[in-house]
Amino acid sequence: DADVTQTPRNRITKTGKRIMLECSQTKGHDRMYWYRQDPGLGLRLIYYSFDVKDINKGEISDGYSVSRQAQAKFSLSLESAIPNQTALYFCATSDPRGKDEQYFGPGTRLTVT
Amino acid sequence: GEDVEQSLFLSVREGDSSVINCTYTDSSSTYLYWYKQEPGAGLQLLTYIFSNMDMKQDQRLTVLLNKKDKHLSLRIADTQTGDSAIYFCAVMNTGFQKLVFGTGTRLLVSP
Numbered sequence: 001d002a003d004v005t006q007t008p009r010n011r012i013t014k015t016g017k018r019i020m021l022e023c024s025q026t027k028g029h030d031r032m033y034w035y036r037q038d039p040g041l042g043l044r045l046i047y048y049s050f051d052v053k054d055i056n057k058g059e060i061s062d063g064y065s066v067s068r069q070a071q072a073k074f075s076l077s078l079e080s081a082i083p084n085q086t087a088l089y090f091c092a093t094s095d096p097r098g099k100d101e102q103y104f105g106p107g108t109r110l111t112v113t
Numbered sequence: 114g115e116d117v118e119q120s121l122f123l124s125v126r127e128g129d130s131s132v133i134n135c136t137y138t139d140s141s142s143t144y145l146y147w148y149k150q151e152p153g154a155g156l157q158l159l160t161y162i163f164s165n166m167d168m169k170q171d172q173r174l175t176v177l178l179n180k181k182d183k184h185l186s187l188r189i190a191d192t193q194t195g196d197s198a199i200y201f202c203a204v205m206n207t208g209f210q211k212l213v214f215g216t217g218t219r220l221l222v223s224p
Contacts, residue, residue, distance in 0.1 A: 040216055043214040107155050
């Protein structure tokens with residue numbers, strides 16, 4: 001089984017709808033992240049959490065919110081989706097000991113029409 | 114904040130060497146990484162280098178770090194069609210313990 005899973009894998013939604021993307025991990029890591037990927041822009045950090053009680057904004061948090069329900073779960077919400085939030089969204093986890101490698105989920109492709 | 118830049122595309126023939134370049138701005142970065150993204154998948158760590166090293170070799174991969182010029186490169190020897198992917202340079206932000214990613218370089222390997 002995959003260490004970092006994301007649901008749904010694909011989603012098409014309409015402008016103005018609320019949508020939640022979910023991430024679960026079995027790696028036992030405290031640190032979790034949400035990124036979005038756009039062609040030519042690389043990955044940009046939306047929110048990150050270093051433990052269950054710690055939530056921090058990344059570089060592009062406007063229009064998004066997150067919830068860290070447990071060590072293993074970190075969800076991303078779009079309160080009122082807009083077309084320029086169409087992107088590929090990745091969840092990741094990391095362990096700060098050692099080289100702090102990030103482990104990525106398979107991604108959620110979100111289309112807002 | 115940290116800025117990490119890469120060229121967007123690289124095309125090589127199978128068997129040639131590929132060199133993917135990256136420049137960054139934060140001279141206090143500790144770890145520098147190369148991640149690989151295959152089609153339809155998330156990113157996976159390919160290799161990394163600690164900032165007190167100049168070079169790291171791992172089988173077909175060679176990472177070179179020039180701290181003075183803030184330049185990182187990834188050389189893939191004997192490039193194969195299976196190496197076709199997007200390669201991301203990433204730099205650890207020492208102040209906030211966050212990774213900053215480059216734009217990604219799409220490597221296309223033709224037979």
